[in-house]
Amino acid sequence: MLDTIYIGMSGLTSFSKGLSNISSNVANLNTTGFKGSDLQFLDLFYQRQLSSGYSSAGNGHYQGSGVKAGESSIKFTQGDFRQTGNDLDAAITGNGFFVIKKDNKTFFTRAGQFEINDAGNLVTRDDGSLVQGYASGSLQNINISGNRSVPATATTQVRLSDTLSINDATFDLSNVTLIDSLGKDHAVTISFVNNNATVSGQWNFTIKEGTTALATGSVLYSGSGVPVPGQERFTFAFSPVGANPNQVTIDFSNTNSLSASSSTIKLSSQNGVKAGFLTKTALNTEGYLVLSYSNGQSNQFQQLALANVDNLSSLKPEGSNRFSQNGKATLVMSTAGKMGLGTLQVSGVELSNVDLAREFSELIVVQRGYQASSQVISAANEMIQQLGEIRGRK
Structure with missing residues (x-):
């Protein structure tokens, strides 16, 4: 007993x-x-x-x-998704793990709670492990330290749209903004004069900054009211004081000259931007780190690495919601939605299963x-x- x-x-x-x-x-x-x-x-x-009386060949007890x-x-198994509102939080739907490094050791985790540290690295919020990106077949730290600002870009193209009415003798298009290489705004006016009496369909114009004429030119419209081929664009030299000179092209291809009640020609767009400073960092569903700047520009930066193994039992739990590879297994390394890896949900995390x-x-x-x-x-x-x-x- x-x-x-x-x-x-x-x-x-x-x-x-x-x-x-x-x-x-x-x-x-x-x-x-x-x-x-x-x-x-x-x-x-x-x-x-x-049992007593039975040979060793018997079954016995x-x-x-x-x-x-x-x-x-x-x-x-998959855990539920919970919205957190943190732009740098992410969760994997399907197979795969985020890849992080700590003390030169590689770990895998499903806990996608990230932040940018003082050195500009994307790290885990709990212990500052380096979150890995994936590009050109290799892992790399995700660091934004050289991308906290973007320089100004001078205007090289101005697009106009709508109508120059042939019933008008003149028309002033004001508040057209040009940006120089230093990021400074220059408000210019394009003054149009109808020259139809001399040359059918022609408008002459002067580009002025204040009282200073920057350039003069003309645009010729066909009988159907659209610009004559070869007349859709006008280029002039723009040389603001203290800034680098550059060429600016006025694009008339989306304008017309018809018998309208009045002229409605307007600025459609211009491609110059001021200098900008980083205002927001966020992950998108493709795993890219998107940087947004004060000048309205955005930059799609490095992409998160995802990894998986064909034998999940080979993963060794290391604590802090992370695993290491322990044993023979084929490692798959890529990005979200590729090579059988899962997709991402952002601004939230995966809960416990x-x-x-x-x-x-x-x-x-x-x-x-x-x-x-x-x-x-x-x-x-x-x-x-x-x-x-x-x-x-x-």
Whole structure:
């Protein structure tokens, strides 16, 4: 009966470990990207006992030795998505892990809580591990330190649209803004004069900044009211004081000259921009870091690396929601949506995949198993006591 006590003790020990596994899962219910685990229970080896009068070739009696807690297996099922409003948070839908580096070691994680540190690196919010980007087949740190501002770009093209009415003798298009190489605004006026009486369909114009004439030219329209081929554009030299000189082209291709009640010609666009400073960093669904600047410009920067292995059991949990590659497995490295890797959801994170209802069900089973094992030990103990009492009465 002593072996019965030891068998019962194996049950107590194994179910205690089962309780610890459930406790860990439940404790990480709100841990971002956490993957729960299942503990495996294994029966211990059997002892073969031959009954009296039977040969060794018979089946005999096999006596079990109890149970032991085996390895735990991690469940890599998808967790729910929760919106956080943080522009640098991301979650993977489907296969894959984010790739991070800490102390020159590479880790994989599903916890996509990122930020930009003082050095301009994209890092994990918990411990500052370097988030890896992927380009040209290799990993690289994502760093924006050289992209916190963008220089001014001088205007090289001005697009006009709408109508120069042939019923008007003159028309002034004011508040056309040109930007020089230093990012300074220059308000210019284009004054049009109808020259139809001399040359059919022709308008002459003067480009002025204040009272200073910068250039003069003309545009010729056909009988249908559209610019004559070769007359759609006019280029002049723009040389503001202190800035680099450049050529500016006035594009008339989207204008017309018809018999309208009045002229409506206007500025459609110009391609110059002022200097800009970084105002926002955000991840998009393709994994690119998008940099937005005060001048309205944006820059699609480096792209997040995603990785996966064909044998998830080869991943070793390292704590802090990260894994390392431990064992033989084929590593796939690319970006979101490629090579079987999942897609991204941004401004939110993946929650733990722990199913609380399932864990509570397992808790009941483990509790019952522990209780039953303790009852076996109690019963064996009472039988031993009774045996002792019989010996004592002799």
